[in-house]
Amino acid sequence: MNQIEILSTDILSDNWxxxxxxxxxVKENNGNTSVQSREAYDRGNGATILLYNKAQQSVILTRQFRLPTYINGNPDGMLIECCAGLLDKDNPEDCIRKETEEETGYKITDVKKVFEAYMSPGSVxxxxYFFVAEYNKAMKVSDGGxxxxxxxxxxxxxxxxxxxxQMMQTGxxxxxxxIMLLQYAQLASLV
Ligand SMILES: Nc1nc2c(ncn2[C@@H]2O[C@H](COP(=O)(O)OP(=O)(O)O[C@H]3O[C@H](CO)[C@@H](O)[C@H](O)[C@@H]3O)[C@@H](O)[C@H]2O)c(=O)[nH]1
Ligand SMILES: [Mg+2]
Known part of the structure; x- marks a missing residue:
């Protein structure tokens, strides 16, 4: 395994x-060493969840404006996504329960973690943390939003x-x- 030693860290931007x-x-096993610099954007860690109802064969998704997509080719900047939020002090399970209620209006208790992933490892x-959970009408406590x-x-x-x-196929x-959670749901026959 390469040995890494951090030599310096410069803050280029410290805003939001x-x-x-x-x-x-970098010190390689063969003894070679080299010095490299890379930028890394730290916006914290997050959690996301697919809510599904097997009897109804349905899922809950959200739609919101995402500025980075707007400046990179998404005509109105609106993006359809699974519910997701940044972790604050909460552990990922508590965070995603809270985020689900805030964004979708469903109060869920049982969540299942399915995997975790670095989403953009070259720069971010x-x-x-990825979760799935069943939802039903009785769990709806507010409008969300x-x-x-x-x-x-x-x-x-x-x-x-x-x-x-179908909407993944059409873009x-x-x-x-x-896309990862919808494909997981299909592979695991959740819905
Ligand atoms: N004023 C201001 N607000 C910001 C800025 N960047 C983000 N925010 C606000 O910070 C809040 C973050 O909302 P969350 O629901 O906690 O996070 P998220 O943006 O939905 O992030 C989730 O999805 C991301 C995209 O897939 C994930 O990357 C992330 O981990 C998380 O799961 C939002 O109200 C957003 O508008 C900024 O530069 N300025
Ligand atoms: Mg969110």
């Missing part, structure tokens, strides 16, 4: 999140599972975490 330039020495530090004071304006979508799968769904 943090962008660092890290310079490090974030690791994302996200936090008003954060202007989240999240639309809640209840879709037939077959339609969600109407083009969010990585959402």
């Amino acid at each position: 999140y943090t962008l660092k330039k890290v310079t490090y020495q 530090t974030e690791i994302l 996200g936090l008003a004071h954060e202007n989240e304006n999240i639309e809640v979508l209840e879709l037939p599972f077959s339609q969600a799968l 109407e769904i083009k969010d990585g975490k959402t």
